[in-house]
Amino acid sequence: MKRRSFLNWGTAGLVALWSAIGVSMAAVVRFLTPSVFYEPPQDFKIGTPGDFSFGPPTFLSEEKIFVFRDREKGFAVANAVCTHLGCTVGYFQSDDQFHCPCHGSVFSADGKVLHGPAPRPLEWFEVTLARDGQLRVDKDHTVPATYRLMV
Amino acid sequence: MNPIRDVWQSIFRRDPLSTDKGKSEFVFLNVWLHIHPAKVKKENLKVKHTFYLGFITFFLFLILVTTGVALMFYYRPHPPQAYQDMKDLQFVVYMGSFLRNMHRWSAHGMVICVFLHMCRVFYTGSYKRPRQFNWVIGVVLFLLTLALSFTGYLLPWDQLAFWAITVGTNIGSYAPLVGARIRELLLGGHTVGESALLRFYVLHVAVLPALVTLLTMVHFWRVRKDGGLSRPVWKLKQEKAPQLVTIGAPEATAVLTAVPASKDKTYGLMEVVTGKPIFETISVEEEEDTVFSYPFAFFREGIALLVTVATVMAVSIFWQAPLEELANPAKTPNPAKAPWYFLGLQELVSHSALLGGVVVPGLIVMALLAIPYIDPNPSRRPADRKWAIRAFTLFVVINVVLIVIGTLFRGPGWALVPPWVHIVGAE
Numbered sequence: 001m002k003r004r005s006f007l008n009w010g011t012a013g014l015v016a017l018w019s020a021i022g023v024s025m026a027a028v029v030r031f032l033t034p035s036v037f038y039e040p041p042q043d044f045k046i047g048t049p050g051d052f053s054f055g056p057p058t059f060l061s062e063e064k065i066f067v068f069r070d071r072e073k074g075f076a077v078a079n080a081v082c083t084h085l086g087c088t089v090g091y092f093q094s095d096d097q098f099h100c101p102c103h104g105s106v107f108s109a110d111g112k113v114l115h116g117p118a119p120r121p122l123e124w125f126e127v128t129l130a131r132d133g134q135l136r137v138d139k140d141h142t143v144p145a146t147y148r149l150m151v
Numbered sequence: 152m153n154p155i156r157d158v159w160q161s162i163f164r165r166d167p168l169s170t171d172k173g174k175s176e177f178v179f180l181n182v183w184l185h186i187h188p189a190k191v192k193k194e195n196l197k198v199k200h201t202f203y204l205g206f207i208t209f210f211l212f213l214i215l216v217t218t219g220v221a222l223m224f225y226y227r228p229h230p231p232q233a234y235q236d237m238k239d240l241q242f243v244v245y246m247g248s249f250l251r252n253m254h255r256w257s258a259h260g261m262v263i264c265v266f267l268h269m270c271r272v273f274y275t276g277s278y279k280r281p282r283q284f285n286w287v288i289g290v291v292l293f294l295l296t297l298a299l300s301f302t303g304y305l306l307p308w309d310q311l312a313f314w315a316i317t318v319g320t321n322i323g324s325y326a327p328l329v330g331a332r333i334r335e336l337l338l339g340g341h342t343v344g345e346s347a348l349l350r351f352y353v354l355h356v357a358v359l360p361a362l363v364t365l366l367t368m369v370h371f372w373r374v375r376k377d378g379g380l381s382r383p384v385w386k387l388k389q390e391k392a393p394q395l396v397t398i399g400a401p402e403a404t405a406v407l408t409a410v411p412a413s414k415d416k417t418y419g420l421m422e423v424v425t426g427k428p429i430f431e432t433i434s435v436e437e438e439e440d441t442v443f444s445y446p447f448a449f450f451r452e453g454i455a456l457l458v459t460v461a462t463v464m465a466v467s468i469f470w471q472a473p474l475e476e477l478a479n480p481a482k483t484p485n486p487a488k489a490p491w492y493f494l495g496l497q498e499l500v501s502h503s504a505l506l507g508g509v510v511v512p513g514l515i516v517m518a519l520l521a522i523p524y525i526d527p528n529p530s531r532r533p534a535d536r537k538w539a540i541r542a543f544t545l546f547v548v549i550n551v552v553l554i555v556i557g558t559l560f561r562g563p564g565w566a567l568v569p570p571w572v573h574i575v576g577a578e
Contacts, residue, residue, distance in 0.1 A: 032336050039340055061481030084504055085321040087314065088483040101485030102318055103501040104565035117501055 228352035252467035276531030277381035283523035313478035322508035494557025
């Protein structure tokens with residue numbers, strides 16, 4: 001074998017080897033990414049409007065949401081997950097604020113950050129009325145804090 | 152014809168231990184012991200030089216592997232069985248709670264001892280040439296120790312575990328571009344759930360211990376190849392003009408090179424090969440400074456092992472490893488705290504998640520890795536490196552202060568509360 005062809009084949013071989021390693025690493029990352037998430041659905045029903053009272057928001061612990069019902073304005077759904085590090089915030093009627101137990105973030109009743117390390121206001125989810133008369137929440141659709149569903 | 156002697160001699164092919172050759176062969180011909188040199192410098196065995204922290208860390212790792220494998224016989228990595236198995240270990244399994252205590256307290260001890268070992272190596276300047284790369288391996292081993300602790304933290308599947316991992320993995324998701332993706336890969340989902348528990352379990356019992364074992368072997372091997380333990384700083388004299396030693400084969404016409412004489416041991420390739428001689432063995436050790444590893448080094452290491460095991464056992468008899476109620480994703484405990492060694496980090500994160508959780512720790516890790524390469528000072532004498540010592544001490548003090556604040560002074564809602572104040576109605 002001539003020196004030139006040896007070097008050519010050798011280079012081609014090394015390129016092929018490293019490409020194969022690259023593709024294999026991508027396959028490893030893909031393998032580690034689940035194709036199916038066995039997690040609660042992002043889109044779910046929470047019951048009929050009559051199930052919710054006026055006044056302070058109702059906390060749904062499974063779904064980690066607060067359901068607001070206002071006599072004039074209607075329904076709104078806030079995410080109970082703190083935008084800082086994912087702890088569940090609590091609503092306190094005494095000062096009409098959300099408090100996060102982990103790092104002390106405080107949010108106003110409309111989700112704005114009052115103080116603490118939280119980088120963003122609390123998220124608001126789209127809430128609609130399903131055909132069967134139940135309220136339907138879609139966690140994949142965030143809406144402005146002013147969003148309301150009149151029933 | 153003596154069959155017993157034949158069997159013995161087929162296993163141990165060495166001279167009697169009463170002879171110097173036998174003592175050397177005891178180390179040299181034994182696969183488990185030959186990581187030691189046959190002879191060691193007397194002053195390197197002094198407790199006040201190393202405090203045996205590297206050995207203690209290794210022994211704690213051995214305790215962790217042993218007790219960890221024992222715990223695996225009674226543990227299912229799936230919620231909520233994982234938590235039920237913890238209760239079984241605590242109340243039903245014979246010696247279960249003792250083994251779990253040993254595992255938990257050794258894990259804390261290992262984090263402390265790795266850190267103290269790193270401090271010792273820094274203060275004695277032992278990361279300097281030719282040991283730079285072994286420092287880097289050591290820093291990686293420190294990070295792997297933290298990763299092992301963190302993955303193990305989730306396994307009890309109690310409130311403490313669930314929320315510490317929720318907070319900890321959310322810190323990671325602040326990393327630009329890849330953060331959210333890494334969190335998804337680590338958890339196998341978007342929240343801490345059954346796939347997260349399984350993934351942390353596999354990392355904790357297989358992947359990370361294997362990595363630590365491999366790197367520990369490299370770490371030990373490099374200690375030998377970099378010339379053995381560094382000399383105690385009190386043995387270092389004022390820098391003199393280095394004495395040059397000519398190396399090369401005697402009959403070679405040209406001198407190969409001249410290198411500074413070193414008190415460190417270096418090794419040559421003892422092999423018949425073609426080409427110029429490649430000896431670079433310079434050993435100007437004083438014979439009277441060294442002692443045989445058997446029995447002097449092994450005796451001291453044995454004592455370190457006994458003290459380590461006895462201490463862990465004593466602590467495990469008197470103090471129970473904590474176990475809170477079953478993990479409840481709907482109810483965040485107040486305050487929710489990460490493991491203590493991450494509370495400095497959580498303290499930073501409580502001010503800014505991006506800066507405190509990603510930027511500062513990232514810079515710290517990079518600085519630690521780079522220390523041997525950015526420190527231009529060749530001297531190991533403490534008098535010559537005042538600023539390096541001050542800077543590192545500042546780093547250690549800040550770390551300790553932040554961890555103490557996070558552990559003792561943070562109450563409900565992460566408010567500053569002294570530990571002696573009891574808040575009525577706090578969960």
